[in-house]
Amino acid sequence: MNATEIATSILSLVAGVGIFLIACTMMSSNLEALGSRRLKSLFAKASKSKLLGVGVGAATTAVVQSSSATSVMVIGFVNAGIMTLAQAATVIFGANIGTTITAQLVALGMFGSNSISTSVIFATFAGIGAFILAFAKKDRLQKLGGIMAGFGMLFVGLSMMSGAMSDFSELESVRDFLAKFENPILLVLIGAILTAVIQSSSVMTSMAITMVVTGLISLNQGIYITMGANIGTCVTALIAGITSTKNAKRTALIHLIFNISGVIVFMLIGLFMSIGGIDYGYLFNKMFPNATQIQLSMFHTIFNILTVIIVLPLTNLLVKLVTKIVPDKKGKQNINEPCFRFFEEHMLRTPPIAVQQIKNEIMEMANTAVNNFEAACKIVCDLNYENIEIFRFREKQLNFLNNELATVIGKLLKEDLAERDRIYLTTALRTIIDLERVGDYAENIVEYADKLKETNAKFSEQAIREIDYLKELIMKLYVEVIMTYRDNNKEALSNAFEIEDEIDTVTEQMAQNHIIRLGDGECTAEVGTQYISLSANIERIADHLINMAKSIKSYS
Numbered sequence: 001m002n003a004t005e006i007a008t009s010i011l012s013l014v015a016g017v018g019i020f021l022i023a024c025t026m027m028s029s030n031l032e033a034l035g036s037r038r039l040k041s042l043f044a045k046a047s048k049s050k051l052l053g054v055g056v057g058a059a060t061t062a063v064v065q066s067s068s069a070t071s072v073m074v075i076g077f078v079n080a081g082i083m084t085l086a087q088a089a090t091v092i093f094g095a096n097i098g099t100t101i102t103a104q105l106v107a108l109g110m111f112g113s114n115s116i117s118t119s120v121i122f123a124t125f126a127g128i129g130a131f132i133l134a135f136a137k138k139d140r141l142q143k144l145g146g147i148m149a150g151f152g153m154l155f156v157g158l159s160m161m162s163g164a165m166s167d168f169s170e171l172e173s174v175r176d177f178l179a180k181f182e183n184p185i186l187l188v189l190i191g192a193i194l195t196a197v198i199q200s201s202s203v204m205t206s207m208a209i210t211m212v213v214t215g216l217i218s219l220n221q222g223i224y225i226t227m228g229a230n231i232g233t234c235v236t237a238l239i240a241g242i243t244s245t246k247n248a249k250r251t252a253l254i255h256l257i258f259n260i261s262g263v264i265v266f267m268l269i270g271l272f273m274s275i276g277g278i279d280y281g282y283l284f285n286k287m288f289p290n291a292t293q294i295q296l297s298m299f300h301t302i303f304n305i306l307t308v309i310i311v312l313p314l315t316n317l318l319v320k321l322v323t324k325i326v327p328d329k330k331g332k333q334n335i336n337e338p339c340f341r342f343f344e345e346h347m348l349r350t351p352p353i354a355v356q357q358i359k360n361e362i363m364e365m366a367n368t369a370v371n372n373f374e375a376a377c378k379i380v381c382d383l384n385y386e387n388i389e390i391f392r393f394r395e396k397q398l399n400f401l402n403n404e405l406a407t408v409i410g411k412l413l414k415e416d417l418a419e420r421d422r423i424y425l426t427t428a429l430r431t432i433i434d435l436e437r438v439g440d441y442a443e444n445i446v447e448y449a450d451k452l453k454e455t456n457a458k459f460s461e462q463a464i465r466e467i468d469y470l471k472e473l474i475m476k477l478y479v480e481v482i483m484t485y486r487d488n489n490k491e492a493l494s495n496a497f498e499i500e501d502e503i504d505t506v507t508e509q510m511a512q513n514h515i516i517r518l519g520d521g522e523c524t525a526e527v528g529t530q531y532i533s534l535s536a537n538i539e540r541i542a543d544h545l546i547n548m549a550k551s552i553k554s555y556s
Contacts, residue, residue, distance in 0.1 A: 191228020
């Protein structure tokens, strides 16, 4: 090969890796969008058993085509307090199994040396998918076209990488240079570093498979590089954990320890086998003779499954270990800063999950707003300010969620989303404004209490009973609104409308009752002003809550 041919091969290799990465991303985003509902529900099932957690991790990673992305999602859930460390650990174990799917596809695409290769056949999906993308009008068909195009591009990239590797394998100097890297520890280190740079163990493993198939490296070398890739893939999760809570740091550490443990176990087994003069390359060549295409991919799968089998019974011990490595700080922690409870910034990498957690944040925002309303009613009736600091903190939390959720939703709307999720997020922008207004009306009610206290006045016993009754109606309305919003429950929506009608009737009656009390001398004009304003505010709170419930009509 001359200099031009070498340069061409290098450029082809870089292009192949780039196409492969784009294909993984394209498949991932469209699979996520197409199966967003199932993806959201998968994580909810992870807490039922360890084996189910492993299954959820494997299935999710098979969908998103990235164990790193799954690990980052899990860190977000732990950070939000949705998952325990033990639950998160099992999902991460399963993610390592799910990530082997790509390597199996790559191996499958390398069959057919004496006929039309499977790689060429699969690559045609890129054209079919592009055709669907160009002409399909329905969102679901476009997502399907994106999946097919990404799947086909996977093999276009693979073909380019394989061609470049074949060219390099003809250079004796390159083969001799690579042959020098026989030390298992060095090979693992190379695999880990390259994977950390590429940010994808799937790409690294696929490159190793093409290098083995083209004869550029031996099977044994490829096996140790693949082991290193399992360590390198932890970098993304570690970066995500650094900026998160202690439990999130522990989750990232579990991912690292789990993968390192598997590598250590298999390296010790390899060392033991070498005493007898055999290695992994010899063993897998005997297990899968005349099938170079699948020898490394099968090692990758068996390695990850056996590692899970070994470590799964030790999950609780692993959790205790990382808790000791990252201990809780003694002393009082600052809980006075508003924050997200469910959403975590790293979830933006997986929009369907992010959308679900935003929905959870909005429901929690509704709970905070209604709690403040209930507290405000108690303050205005009792003129007791004992819990005013809690009230003020919740108001800060509402303002935080109003601003930050709008920002996050704006970011998500730029992503490739399922149409239903896109419509939901658009309505969510209006919902958070409605809930922020509920908080504002609660503040107004506290201000009415301030004015009563300043003038040494208070509401009559009859007025307090009417306020309590109206408050109970709002709480009933809230329950129906949440059922509607959470479950798209049309029956609950109907119940909510009935309660809202009753609230309108009650507030009208309250105004009439006030006039009667004013005429009987049971109430003063100054107190009456606060009372009428309060009832009007409560009626508006009902309006904003019903707006939240009605939003489901846009996307259900």
